[in-house]
Amino acid sequence: MALKLKRGVNAKKEELTVMSISEIISELLKAVKEHRDVDLNKYCPGGPDSDFEYSTQSYTGYEPTSMRAIRARYNPYVQTRHRIEQLQQLGHSCDKVEFIVMGGTFMCLPEEYRDYFIRNLHDALSGHTSKNVSEAVYYSERSKTKCIGITIETRPDYCLKKHLGEMLSYGCTRLEIGVQSVYEDVARDTNRGHTVNAVCESFHLSKDAGFKVIAHMMPDLPNVGWERDLAQFAEYFENPAFRSDGLKIYPTLVIRGTGLYELWRTGRYKSYPPNMLIDLIARILALVPPWTRVYRIQRDIPMPLVTSGVEHGNLRELALARMNELGAKCRDVRTREVGIQEIHKKVRPSQIELIRRDYVANGGWETFLAYEDPHQDILVGLLRLRKCSPETFRPELRCRDDGDEDSDPRSSIVRELHVYGSAVPVSSKDPTKFQHQGFGTLLMEEAERIARNEHGSLKIAVISGVGTRDYYRKLGYKLEGPYMVKQLRK
CATH class of the missing domain: 3.40.630.30 (Gcn5-related N-acetyltransferase (GNAT))
Structure with a gap:
């Protein structure tokens, strides 16, 4: 997932508005040159240059997963070993492990760092010290603690043939792709840095390579509206160009330090009222086909850090209750x-x-x-x-x-x-x-x-x-x- 909007070192927060095409290209090239995550979006918190400076991209550092990573100083080997030990102490069997590599666009990082990170994930399971990824995968395959899958978060523009090939070599089996909206004007207004057609192309390439595809979608973005939000999910499930295997629904949150916060502060953005949001999520869930899994509804960001947006920590539960009132039924994979x-x-x-x-x-x-x-x-x-x-x-x-x-x-x-x-x-x-x-x-x-x-x-x-x-x-x-x-x- 991409970051908040940043228009240069001296840009004022009041200037955080829609970027031109040339500015987007300039920022993308700068990000690649400096080996950092793409820094364009209005709504994502986190990252070294944010108000939450020790957090990863798109996170605040106060989520449980983030705090475990910070305690391990983001060392992948230490994170893995500590988490397995914690789960074992809680009585869980840990002979099957699944990794989710989260906190920004992993594939935009330098190849050397990516290889180091993946190598240490596998080595933490096998106990072997590997020289390269292929050696790490070889020993991980024979480990007592089995890696049953790796999920990597990415963007459509970092989901091309080259990236997919590298992720296959890591042992990756599932992708989480930031989509946020199926509307071109919304992608432009929120400075996504890619087109909706790029989303469709990335889905096609990913499935042709065998990956399971999970999309991140964000209702309640600026200049959309309730009816148009519902219509975009109907389009998402009915249009063969989309139809991912899974979905994470993240209603928009206003968090300090983002461009969206400035829009909210100056009265140019207003979140849906709680009941309206619950009703929207309920109607979205009623549209989900039986082959799609809704993995999450709402971000794992602590409520005290949310200025405006979701006001309940149990949004899925409230939406399912609302569905019962409407006489509707959720038939996604997770519910069944x-x-x-x-x-x-x-x-x-x-x-x-x-x-x-x-x-x-x-x-x-x-x-x-x-x-x-x-x-x-x-x-x-x-x-x-x-x-x-x-x-x-x-x-x-x-x-x-x-x-x-x-x-x-x-x-x-x-x-x-x-x-x-x-x-x-x-x-x-x-x-x-x-x-x-x-x-x-x-x-x-x-x-x-x-x-x-x-x-x-x-x-x-x-x-x-x-x-x-x-x-x-x-x-x-x-x-x-x-x-x-x-x-x-x-």
Whole structure:
């Protein structure tokens, strides 16, 4: 996610308004030259030059994750070891670990620093001291504590083929891309520094490479309005150019030290009243299709630091209550997953069936396979399968006899395989839980059947977390580049 607007060292806060195209290009070039995050947006707090000077980009330094990072002096190895120890002391099993690299646009940083950071994440799990990323990944794959995935926050303009290739080498499996709005005028007014078309292109490239795509969206931005906010989410879910796998909904917050704070202070911006915001979120959740997961609603910024915006810490809960009043139902992945249903509604699935949903998104044919109890609307496990489009650029995802880059690559890719419920340790089974009961294997068998018989694919690939590669080896897959690959027989 990008930073607040900064128009040079001597710019006054009252001058923080819309930047011209030449100014945006100048700032982008300056940021790249100085190896720092892109510093354009009006609304994002944090960063070395902000009012929260020891924080990372887009954070205040007072969030729980930020405070743990500060205590470790942002050392990736120390952060990882300390967090694992904390979770173990709380009684959690830590044989499966997922990393989320957050705090700005990671891919705009120098390659040397990025390699150091990723190398130390893997080394913290394996205990090995590696010389490079590939060595770190090799030992991490064999570690007792398995890295099941890495998520990296980025921007559409740092999500091109070069960046995607590097992130694959890190063991990254999921991307969080800052979108904020689907309106070109809003992207311009908030100085995003890229177009909405760049968002669509980044989604297409990312999914063709196998990544799961999570978008950050911000309702209540300046000059939008309630009706237009609702309309943009309807467009987001209905337009095949968007349709990400997941969503983080971050209603706009006014925080001191940002350009938006100056607009608010001078009366040129006003946040939605609490009830209006709750009603908007409720209506947005009613639009979410069953293959999309809403990961978060509202930022994890402490309320005392928020000047204007969200006034409740339980916005999702309030929105779901409002949905009940409206007679609507939220059918996103998170609401339906079996673990959430067991905790909140004290119900378990009684009759589990394989459910298939097909849709078009980002230039490709997507199939969402799931084991569900359709009568209670409970989700046990899911798989995301994509027929690779002709624009697929990874050589591992094209058949060897396919020399034409514009032709059908004749391959399919599994972008996600996930069985929900309480975590079960690796190589263990618990008949009262749903993990390690064979649902994953059944989903993979169905995906292979669809890829072979319907896609006409000659190979199927999986974007796998480094620590889960052995699972796919047992299913007949072999490592090819960053993917686990299997040849399909007719």
